[in-house]
Amino acid sequence: MTTNTIFTGRLPSVLGSVALAGIGISVYSRYMMNVAHADSGAPPKAFGSGPAFLSLQLQSSEVVNHNTKRLRFALPTEQHISGLALTSALLTFSWPKGCFLPCVRPYTPITKSDETGVLELIVKKYPDGKQSTHLHSLQPGDYLRFVTPIPGYKWTPNKHSDITLIAGGAGITPMYQLIQGILNNPEEKTRITLVFGVNTDADVLLKSEFEDFERRFPNRFKAVYTVSNPVSGSPYLKGYVTKELLSKVVSATPEKGNTKVFVCGPPAMESALVGNRKQSGILGELGYTKDQIHRF
């Protein structure tokens, strides 16, 4: 059988079956979630632990900078919450015009898990990026399909006295989700240092949210920004996230044992920090063991 026959003949029927199975699972799990919600009186969750296949309508799309937009989607009702576990992402599905195959990519919501009625994404657009270009083209009233949650790191409150979060570019979204989840939990005591590396001053995302956390939790949250190509008079540190920078700004040391480092950024940044089979990486040189490092 030629490739062409497969795509013109069997592929649509296979995709059709997958879609039908997905819709069946989705309807059943939504039904079970609604039963559970009606029993407990708790707000209904848009996303459970399994597939969701949920289409959400875009309410607004705000330009954040030269390549980033903040997209606000309405949850199914104003009472719904996302119900996502801390550091989860959501797999999105679209079939952009002109694309031969559908596009499936994960994004990490920045809204709180218990925020009612809305779900927000911050999306950086890549040159020729299929899904990011599609998401940037969406207009209020359009829909986006969310396939399933993807659990991230299983966070346990107060397991660590201190954590260091090192983010690059759009890698800030899981860090933001973790930071707000920890600081908004009155039971938590964990101290957090965020080191955020970006290309230009305009790429420092969520700055006012981080400043607000610094004001509200001066002894528990500190954000450090470093910019590789700063404008003149930039208020930020200059350069990449280096060993010297981390030794200066992170007060929790790996020897204490009760600390962990989280990393999320472009591949080059992550391998410089975490290393590879041949090299230990900056964090290894600073004394962090593999168990003390989590890569989102």
Ligand SMILES: Cc1cc2nc3c(=O)[nH]c(=O)nc-3n(C[C@H](O)[C@H](O)[C@H](O)COP(=O)(O)OP(=O)(O)OC[C@H]3O[C@@H](n4cnc5c(N)ncnc54)[C@H](O)[C@@H]3O)c2cc1C
């Ligand atoms: C768990 C998880 C959560 C994520 N959360 C977010 C989020 O909240 N916000 C967000 O904007 N993105 C997030 N991403 C990245 C997102 O899933 C897509 O990879 C990104 O939007 C690019 O998809 P695309 O289809 O536009 O690009 P593609 O069509 O896949 O790629 C087009 C071009 O862009 C380049 N490119 C793609 N991704 C990257 C990258 N990360 N760094 C450098 N170059 C790249 C490729 O090399 C290629 O040349 C997340 C990724 C993961 C794994």
